Amino acid sequence: MRLLIVEDEPDIAFGLETALKREGYLVDVALDGLAGEDLAIERAYGVILLDLMLPKKSGREVCRTLRRAGITTPILMLTARDQVDDRVEGLDAGADDYLVKPFAIKELLARIRALGRRESDRRESVLSVGGLTIDTLAHQVQLDGEEVRLTKREFQLLEALARNRGRVLSREVILQRVWNTDDALPNTVSFHMKSLRRKVDPTGVLIHTVHGLGYSLRSPG
Numbered sequence: 001m002r003l004l005i006v007e008d009e010p011d012i013a014f015g016l017e018t019a020l021k022r023e024g025y026l027v028d029v030a031l032d033g034l035a036g037e038d039l040a041i042e043r044a045y046g047v048i049l050l051d052l053m054l055p056k057k058s059g060r061e062v063c064r065t066l067r068r069a070g071i072t073t074p075i076l077m078l079t080a081r082d083q084v085d086d087r088v089e090g091l092d093a094g095a096d097d098y099l100v101k102p103f104a105i106k107e108l109l110a111r112i113r114a115l116g117r118r119e120s121d122r123r124e125s126v127l128s129v130g131g132l133t134i135d136t137l138a139h140q141v142q143l144d145g146e147e148v149r150l151t152k153r154e155f156q157l158l159e160a161l162a163r164n165r166g167r168v169l170s171r172e173v174i175l176q177r178v179w180n181t182d183d184a185l186p187n188t189v190s191f192h193m194k195s196l197r198r199k200v201d202p203t204g205v206l207i208h209t210v211h212g213l214g215y216s217l218r219s220p221g
């Protein structure tokens, strides 16, 4: 899971980054509200840690902007002890939870896990497009009622496309969501896309290449 830390005190920001990376999370850091907002809009995060008092744009404003933009990523607001009254406003602005600084890393990890879990429960577990049915909990795929066997990557790729059906996913977004990286061999996506298409879309009616943009999964007709 990729996390975003928006925190203007470098010691706290980079201390958290180190601690969270040690737990296996991928972490991005933004040191002001605007930079944080840009990243949150651009990339897919599992949870956003958002300080309340930030230069350029406050945590509360960032939160409100993201919610207005339709971004539902769980937001954990970080507040100083003397701003505890502000936490209510943070929650009103669309944050999911808050933590008062200074906090124990253990507490932070528990909150992140809980928010991540809530998010995955909230998401649909069975997706269908055309003759395809994707059961994301059982990790099973059927095409016109017949089971199709996919590799782990093919499955993740199909799930990412199906969760965004009708929309175009760029190679960059696919690399981030499926491979958790920006840095992969240039042919990685097309290689797996080719084998996925052979298995789930032999007639080429579901997965479309949008030249220069990416890929899109759509119901035929």
Ligand code: CA
Pocket (backbone or CB within 6 Å): 007, 008, 009, 051, 052, 053, 054
């Ligand atoms: Ca601050």
